[in-house]
Structure formats: C-alpha cells, structure tokens
Amino acid sequence: MSTDQFDIETLKNIRNKLDYIYFIAKSNYNDNPELMDTIENLALISNMFTNVKIQELSQKKETSSPQGYILSKLSHSYSRMKEYEKQKETDFPTWKL
Numbered sequence: 001m002s003t004d005q006f007d008i009e010t011l012k013n014i015r016n017k018l019d020y021i022y023f024i025a026k027s028n029y030n031d032n033p034e035l036m037d038t039i040e041n042l043a044l045i046s047n048m049f050t051n052v053k054i055q056e057l058s059q060k061k062e063t064s065s066p067q068g069y070i071l072s073k074l075s076h077s078y079s080r081m082k083e084y085e086k087q088k089e090t091d092f093p094t095w096k097l
Contacts, residue, residue, distance in 0.1 A: 004057065011054045018047045034080055041077040045070050 022043040025036045052066045 006053055006057065008054055008057050011050050011057070015047055015050045015054070018043045018050065022047070034084065038077045038080045041073040045073045045077075048073075 022040055025039040025043065029036045029040075048063070048066050048070055052063055055061055055063060
C-alpha cells in the first residue's frame, strides 16, 4: 500500500500550471522586470521540485543536481527581494515631530 501524498497525474498538472506561470512572467518581463524575474525563478524552482517528485514516484532519476539548480535560482530571487526591501526602507519619508 502506497502512502505517498502525491500522484504522478496531479504532479503533471501542477507542472503544466507552473509552466504557464513561467510563460506569462517571461512574456510580460518588461512590465516589471524585477517582479517578473522573481516569479520566473520561483516557477522554475517549483517546477524542479515537481519534476524530481515525478521521477521519484516513477523510479526514474533523470535530473542531476536538482539541489544546486534550486539553490542558484533561489539565491537570485532572494537577492531581488532583499534589494526590494532595502528600496522600500529608503523610499519611506522621514518623520518630524
């Protein structure tokens, strides 16, 4: 009896939705480059997790170094968000009493 919380068909559906999110972010990059780049990278990370889980369930390990891939994409998105946070802090007006 399998006690896995995922099934391959649902994971493939998730992967399709992530591909769509990635495509929309990529297509609209010029609207807001920092945001779209971050969305692209997070969709790619999620897609990698999904692919690894599909491979796990089908017992076919095809992806090499998924952890390195995820870390590199995540570090890029993390850096973007840290810069955004800093920008928001400096954009806040100073208060005088």
